[in-house]
Amino acid sequence: MIAPEAAGLKLSLRPPYRPQALNISLNQAGIALLAALGLLGIVMYVVKLITAWGDRAEWAYPTVVLMFILSTATAAPLIAYASRMAKGYWALPLRRVAALYAVPSLLSFVLLIPIMASLPPLEGRSNLWFGFSAGAPFLTDALALAILLLTGMALLWFSAVPDLAGPPSRVRAMGRWQRLLYLNWSGTARQWKVLRAANLTLGAFYLMGYAFVHMLLTTDLGQSLLPGWRSGIFPVYSAVTGIQAGIAITLLTAALMRRFSPEAGRFVGDEQASALGKILVAATLMWFYFFWSDFLLIWYARLPSEVAAMQVTVAITYILPFVLTAVLMFALPLGLLIFNKVRQSLSLIAGVSALIVVGILFDRIRFFVAPMANPSPFGHAMHELPAPYWPNALDILFIIGFIGLMFAVFVYAASRIPVLNGWEMRQGSMLRKERTFMKTHVLVIGKPD
Amino acid sequence: MQSQAKRELLALYEEPDQAADAVERLHSAGFDDNDIEILSSTPYPEGAFGEGHTKHRLFAFPFAGAACGMAVGIAWIVGAQVSLPIITGGKPIVAVPAIIQILYEGTLLGAVLFTVLGVLFESRLPDGVGLYDDRISEGYIGISVMARERRLPDAQIALEEASPIDLLSKEGSLMHAPGTT
Numbered sequence: 001m002i003a004p005e006a007a008g009l010k011l012s013l014r015p016p017y018r019p020q021a022l023n024i025s026l027n028q029a030g031i032a033l034l035a036a037l038g039l040l041g042i043v044m045y046v047v048k049l050i051t052a053w054g055d056r057a058e059w060a061y062p063t064v065v066l067m068f069i070l071s072t073a074t075a076a077p078l079i080a081y082a083s084r085m086a087k088g089y090w091a092l093p094l095r096r097v098a099a100l101y102a103v104p105s106l107l108s109f110v111l112l113i114p115i116m117a118s119l120p121p122l123e124g125r126s127n128l129w130f131g132f133s134a135g136a137p138f139l140t141d142a143l144a145l146a147i148l149l150l151t152g153m154a155l156l157w158f159s160a161v162p163d164l165a166g167p168p169s170r171v172r173a174m175g176r177w178q179r180l181l182y183l184n185w186s187g188t189a190r191q192w193k194v195l196r197a198a199n200l201t202l203g204a205f206y207l208m209g210y211a212f213v214h215m216l217l218t219t220d221l222g223q224s225l226l227p228g229w230r231s232g233i234f235p236v237y238s239a240v241t242g243i244q245a246g247i248a249i250t251l252l253t254a255a256l257m258r259r260f261s262p263e264a265g266r267f268v269g270d271e272q273a274s275a276l277g278k279i280l281v282a283a284t285l286m287w288f289y290f291f292w293s294d295f296l297l298i299w300y301a302r303l304p305s306e307v308a309a310m311q312v313t314v315a316i317t318y319i320l321p322f323v324l325t326a327v328l329m330f331a332l333p334l335g336l337l338i339f340n341k342v343r344q345s346l347s348l349i350a351g352v353s354a355l356i357v358v359g360i361l362f363d364r365i366r367f368f369v370a371p372m373a374n375p376s377p378f379g380h381a382m383h384e385l386p387a388p389y390w391p392n393a394l395d396i397l398f399i400i401g402f403i404g405l406m407f408a409v410f411v412y413a414a415s416r417i418p419v420l421n422g423w424e425m426r427q428g429s430m431l432r433k434e435r436t437f438m439k440t441h442v443l444v445i446g447k448p449d
Numbered sequence: 450m451q452s453q454a455k456r457e458l459l460a461l462y463e464e465p466d467q468a469a470d471a472v473e474r475l476h477s478a479g480f481d482d483n484d485i486e487i488l489s490s491t492p493y494p495e496g497a498f499g500e501g502h503t504k505h506r507l508f509a510f511p512f513a514g515a516a517c518g519m520a521v522g523i524a525w526i527v528g529a530q531v532s533l534p535i536i537t538g539g540k541p542i543v544a545v546p547a548i549i550q551i552l553y554e555g556t557l558l559g560a561v562l563f564t565v566l567g568v569l570f571e572s573r574l575p576d577g578v579g580l581y582d583d584r585i586s587e588g589y590i591g592i593s594v595m596a597r598e599r600r601l602p603d604a605q606i607a608l609e610e611a612s613p614i615d616l617l618s619k620e621g622s623l624m625h626a627p628g629t630t
Contacts, residue, residue: 131547166586187489188487197505
């Protein structure tokens, strides 16, 4: 048995254990570095807005960052939903960490607006919209992403209310609107029940929105800008590999939390690594499954326009990012994760997760740079393969800065909202007990709902 | 009609078993689940205190929202297509496969917005329960009962028999010196 961290089984109910937000200060080297990177990200974004508005090729690498955020931070809250749905108590210390990634996900909307503004007209190129003229793709894509982000924030908000509200006298003393934000929280049985139902309902909508946004953006920012690229599998590939990277970033965050936050870190350990590790192996295998399904069809059918598109994203133009992706997202993780020792150790699996997070950046480069930088997106086939569009110094600074900004926003959010879901952890502690069974120890779990 | 007015009592218990005992005694005294409210800082499994199934209508909200969202989506796309009719690939002006993503988007938006509104509504905003005590957020369990004036003594006896640490009415503590509201 991979035992849960002992602290998680012995939480006090009276007085109730209340998790704290991270205590951060700019005097800490890591925080100062993140703040500097975040500042760099903001500066680079403003520079891009001023110097490159409407220039699609200039927004190619910001598109990579957008898809990176959608495939890491935006995917992470799904872990909170999935573990609630499956009643996975092992995930209790990770649910808030995963949900908190809804906050840096908001940055994706900031990126989407100038990127959408740089797209050419739909007429004359393959697209999803069949001549729909009332707002596609700008309004439709922005609305879809807004729905997803709104749902993520609502999930975070509702699940955080019991930890943030404090005593009823505090809530009652608040003004009307502030009380509304705190759901007038007093801890009635009805409020608890509504909260649980809301978490599940909104979680389901989040999953629906996540898949939908990946379908729209992989098409509007990818396939429809590279003539000949027609894949029904690619949106699913994007969503599934996003989940793989979402798991990876959550594990990485958990390992950092254990290392740098003694208060929160004592609840996180090998139980989480072991449970999420199994899902990570499955997601890693899915990478190959979807890649191969997509590749084999085109390789076998030999349609020149589709082969050309595959040569751009896989075989010729962006072969270097493809090889790095294949190694970092599939070969190395699979080779390492098949060993129990790696899968069941938070420190080791965090290393594998770091590979996957880097790998997905290269994956998004190979898919989204060529379409965004393609000067002739019209028609049904490319006449010749485009030259690779490698990043210049500004692009590299943008990538580093904006991804740094994503993590800086996460850390800031974690310094305002507790990184642990106190009420769920207390309930988990009440319903999980370690017992002696003959000559061994077993975990007895109550699942009442 | 003074005797018809309902008043609230709130008892605080140290142990969940005591709170469950209080609920049982209230049931025995003729109070039903609509009169009883349980307050805690940690969610207990439904029925842990012997209370009945708590009903809520949160699940109706997404359906209503989805229907509204879909209606707006249909209006949006049919209006746009009809006002600027372009025949694409010989397909009808309003073809279902072409509009499905707009309908999905509208439906999802409506469902999400109404769910959020539903949570606010079901949390009984802007008003919540009447009596409260900060000790509930310190881990004590509160059992609140609404009783008509003439049934108030029965409720008080039932709550006291379960050994509360405090028993409160609107006027203050019925057991010892007030320090709470």
